[in-house]
Every structure is written in C-alpha cells, then in structure tokens.
Amino acid sequence: MLSNPNIDLVSRFLRLPLEQRQQFYQRLQSRGMSFAQLPIASVREDGQHLPLSYAQERQWFLWQLDPDSAAYHVPGALRLSGRLDKAALQRSFDALVARHESLRTRLHLDGEQRAQEVLAPAPIEIAESAVDEARLKARVEAEIARPFDLQQGPLLRVSLFAVSEAEHVLVLVQHHIVSDGWSMGVMVQELMQLYAAYSQGLECVLAPLPIQYADYAMWQRSWMEAGEKASQLDYWHKLLSGPQPVLALPFDQPRPAQQSFGGARQDIALEPVLVVGLKALAQREGVTMFMLLLASFQAFLYRYSGQQDIRIGVPIANRNRVETESLIGFFVNTQVLKADLDGRMTFAQLLQHTKRRALEAQAHQDLPFEQLVEALQPERSLSHNPLFQVMFNHQAHSHSAAQQLPGLRVANLEWDSHSAQFDLSLDTQESGEGIWASLTYATDLFSAATVARMGEHWLSLLRDAVANAAVHVQDLALLNAGEREQILYQWNATERDYPQGQWVHSLIEGQAQAQPDAPALRFNDLSLSYAELNRRANRLAHRLIEAGVGPDVLVGLAVERSIDMVVGLLAVLKAGGAYVPLDPEYPRERLAYMLHDSGVKLLLIQAHLLGQLPIPQGLETLVLGE
Known part of the structure; x- marks a missing residue:
C-alpha cells in the first residue's frame, strides 16, 4: 500500500514551478531515489486546464490530417448467445462511463493550447438495430470504420446488433486518443463483472481507482520536464541519431x-x-x-x-x-x-x-x-x-x-x-x-x-x-x-533446338520474311515489327561496312537499354564485326580502360551520351538514329 507521505511528496512536487521541480528532481537523483518509484498523485482543481499527454498530442495531429481515417480506432466485438438483459447492460455501461473519465472526455482548444474536457457522467446511448447473419460482418466493419469527432465526442460508441431474439453482437469502438488495446481488455472485464451482478439484481463494487487519466497526463509532463526526459533521451539519441x-x-x-x-x-x-x-x-x-x-x-x-x-x-x-x-x-x-x-x-x-x-x-x-x-x-x-x-x-x-x-455465453467476434x-x-x-x-x-x-x-x-x-x-x-x-x-530448375529449363549453322541475324531475317508485321520488340510505349527491325539494322550495317567494319573488327556499343541497342547489335553482326558492350552507368575510369584495352575501331553511341563517355581522341564514332 502506498504511504501518505509519498503521496504528499509527489503532490508538492507537481505544484512546484518548473525550475523548482528540476531542483527537486536533481536532489532525488543525488540521493539515489527514482521519481518513477513514487506514486502518482491527483492535484487537479475544478476548472483547471487539463493538458493532453504527449501521446494524445500526436493523435490529435494525426486526426487533423485525416479525420475520416479508422486507422486509430480501438474496436472490440462480442457475440452474446442467450437471454440478454438490456436494462442490466445499459446500467453496466453507465457505471463504466461514471467510473472512467476517459469514456466521457472530449478535446478542445484552450486558447492556442489543446486540452481535455471531462464531462459529467450521463447515460450512454446503445444504438440498437436488427441485422441478419449474412450481413453481420459488413455491418460490424462499417461501424468500426465510422469516424469520430474528437472535439464533440463521445469517443466511445456502443452498438447492439440483434441477429435473433437469443443472439446479439455487441460492438465497442473507442478512439485511440482515449484508449488502447489494454484498455479494451479492462473495459470488457469490468463490463462482464457489472453485468453479472446487475442481471441478478445484485450490486457490484469495483475496486476504487486512485487516479484518472488526466492525472497521469499531468504527472507525466511534470516528471519528464523536471529532468527524466533528458536522462532517458541520452540513450536513445546515441542509438538512433x-x-x-x-x-x-x-x-x-x-x-x-x-x-x-x-x-x-x-x-x-x-x-x-x-x-x-x-x-x-x-x-x-x-x-x-x-x-x-x-x-x-x-x-x-x-x-x-x-x-x-x-x-x-x-x-x-x-x-x-x-x-x-x-x-x-x-x-x-x-x-x-x-x-x-x-x-x-x-x-x-x-x-x-x-x-x-x-x-x-x-x-x-x-x-x-x-x-x-x-x-x-x-x-x-x-x-x-x-x-x-x-x-x-x-x-x-x-x-x-x-x-x-x-x-449468456460470450465469445469474441x-x-x-x-x-x-x-x-x-x-x-x-x-x-x-x-x-x-x-x-x-x-x-x-x-x-x-x-x-x-x-x-x-x-x-x-x-x-x-x-x-x-x-x-x-x-x-x-x-x-x-x-x-x-x-x-x-523450371525457370532454368530454357534449352531449345535451333537451326544449326545459322547466325542470329539470319534467323531474324527469316522471321522478317515469314511474319513481317509481327511485333519483334517492345520497349515502354514503342513497338517495332520484324520487317522494320530488319530494315533499320540493314541500313546501319551498310554504314558500318562503309566505315570499314568487317571480320575481326571490334565495334564499341555504348547505349542505354532501348530499341537502338538491339538495332545496333544486329547491325554489327550483319556487317561481320563483333560488338563490345559499354554500359554508360560504369565509372568513367572503367569505360576509358575498356575503350583502350579492347582496341575497338569504331564506337556506336547514342547522341545524349557523347558528353558522358571518355572517348579517346581519334576514335571514329557513329551516332545511332542519325
């Protein structure tokens, strides 16, 4: 049991101005005492500004970005099989709302500051409707997705779907700004305790709550501002900066x-x-x-x-x-x-x-x-x-x-x-x-x-x-x-029978004769038929032959992935030469070495790459597409 002297100590701490709180915190630290081991005290006064917790501030920001999003809803759904006492259920929820201030909290702007406002206890509306089993799942999902207004509230919705006289589904939806997964468990457990008593005409006395969430939010801010934030942040900053x-x-x-x-x-x-x-x-x-x-x-x-x-x-x-x-x-x-x-x-x-x-x-x-x-x-x-x-x-x-x-038999839905x-x-x-x-x-x-x-x-x-x-x-x-x-194995089973003794460019020429209009190449939005591919390769091959390309002549091919790349490759083969692929993405030093070491006699290149490649002086170049 927490002692009153400790409660009094924390109460005095929470009422101090920031500078004195920081001094108090340092004295505790110097004596080897941890403020975290002391209790949380409630020091609220009527009408006092109630700040949001740090986590609530981020939720407010996210809600303002997208008020219709259901990403930060905390839902739960229970299937109730048997005779449901609706009066006992209503009384149970009303007791929960009276017990937990978070369930009757809404948010508002207090000047330029965001604040919590705790409303007086009041009966909560349980929205009842009939639904058949076939549409139940869709109705539950729609109810979970329905947006909240953080400034108007309430931030808890309760719906009761009647599937039959002896079969109901209870849907609970809270906004994350006043709840979390653990809280949903607390709500369901206390709801069942209250209902078990009220449905039998008994009273139910739950253990009193020493504080409410607004007390925690004030305590957390006071503790962090006094020095705990700097102490803990040092570790995380070293790890993640x-x-x-x-x-x-x-x-x-x-x-x-x-x-x-x-x-x-x-x-x-x-x-x-x-x-x-x-x-x-x-x-x-x-x-x-x-x-x-x-x-x-x-x-x-x-x-x-x-x-x-x-x-x-x-x-x-x-x-x-x-x-x-x-x-x-x-x-x-x-x-x-x-x-x-x-x-x-x-x-x-x-x-x-x-x-x-x-x-x-x-x-x-x-x-x-x-x-x-x-x-x-x-x-x-x-x-x-x-x-x-x-x-x-x-x-x-x-x-x-x-x-x-x-x-009643209760099961999660x-x-x-x-x-x-x-x-x-x-x-x-x-x-x-x-x-x-x-x-x-x-x-x-x-x-x-x-x-x-x-x-x-x-x-x-x-x-x-x-x-x-x-x-x-x-x-x-x-x-x-x-x-x-x-x-x-399956993707690598690519072995095929091809005509022996025929060159690649000869096979392309044969396809151009057999199916001239069939698509040979597709690149982005461009398409080239076999006939057009063969014609373009032939035109370029003639220019290469005129430039001296033939057997034992190496031609550098500096092109990005494109239709020009295939046309250039086929043209070199048709001219009887051999191509040396030069990837424009390679470092300039690597390309300079390849051009020198390979001994290429001519360079096929795209126009926009002329200024990017380290072309040796005197090397003849031919621009693709001209």
Missing part, C-alpha cells in the same frame, strides 16, 4: 505521396512442431519468445531489403504502475528497436544482439515516442511513419475463449481489418496452446499475394533457424521446396 533510414521493401506499387492507411490482414499458421522447436530454441539460447520472434523478423527484413540498419517499432503496454493497471486511457508507448545486422553473423549471435537491445530498451521505456521524434527531428513526410515503417507486436497470454455469464498504420506489421500471440501470427499490410504498397508469400518465407526462415541456429543470417532459407524447384 544521424540519418534516418526508410525501410525499402519490394513493394508492388510505388509509395503514394500521402498514406491512405488502407490495409488488410494475412493470417499465418505456425505448425505445432515448429512451435515446439521455437520454445526449445528460446530456452537453449536464454531468450524470451518475444526476443526470438523479433530477431526472426529482423533477419527477414534484412533479407528482403538488403539493409543492415533495421528499425522496428515495438509497442509496450506502459502499465508498470499499480495506479494505471485498471485505468482506461492511452498509455501504450512505442519503442524503436534497432538491429545492426551483418549477413555473416549467425542466428544465435543475432538472438544475443536482440536480447541486449531489448533489455536496454526496457531500462529506458518511459520516454514517450513523441518526445523521441521531436528530439531526433527526422525529415517529415506524409508518405510514411517517422523513425520506423514496420511494427512488431507480441502478446503472451492465453488464447481467447468463450466466457459464461448468467444466461472476428472481423476483417481494413486499415494499416504502418507499411507492414507482424502480430504474434503466444499461449500454452500454440503461437498465432498475422501480417497487417498497407494495401497502397502490397498485394495480398505478395504478403501471403512473405508469410511463407518468414515461416521458412523460422524452420531453418530452429534446425540450426549456427547458420549465417545471409544463408537462412526463405524459399520453400516448391519455390526452389521452380527457380532453380
């Missing part, structure tokens, strides 16, 4: 100028034998399952991107204080876990690297992500998230099962997510029954087929790591047996 890499995965579509937050989810099945192997590997290497799966995701992203600096966002519940465990509010924080990968390190070495970074991050977990972004000042872009573009979220708990209430906050997110859930995983992806960037293939590749990597943790990260298998067969 400098150029901020943007993870370049092989997207199916170019990244749009502004994220739409449209998304979808791909479930991944981990077979029981793999789960057993993962648990054994974690035990052998002295790491948690979180660390193992994070390391596997880091290795996967390294293999897919080729980048060595891999940065992944990892949410932490931030519920390590007794005062916040049972509160509804936006407590979750995000850490940026950085891995410095080298393909030659073994997977076992990567595990230890990841373990060390995870433990360091845990020791510096109180710095709000928003303060880290402000300190590092990454280049801002509406096209991607700052500091990281992929997320990993691991939850270790028992897999959700149906629960029993008086006269699944629905399809249509939003994504990041380019790619890997979510894993661990329990005694197994491990479940899913990839949530931005549909602006990835196709469903690509992400399904990604899931298979991640599983292949896990299996290989379990089989031999001493394997180098660069050698971890991504492809399954079918893909290896296709790439190594």
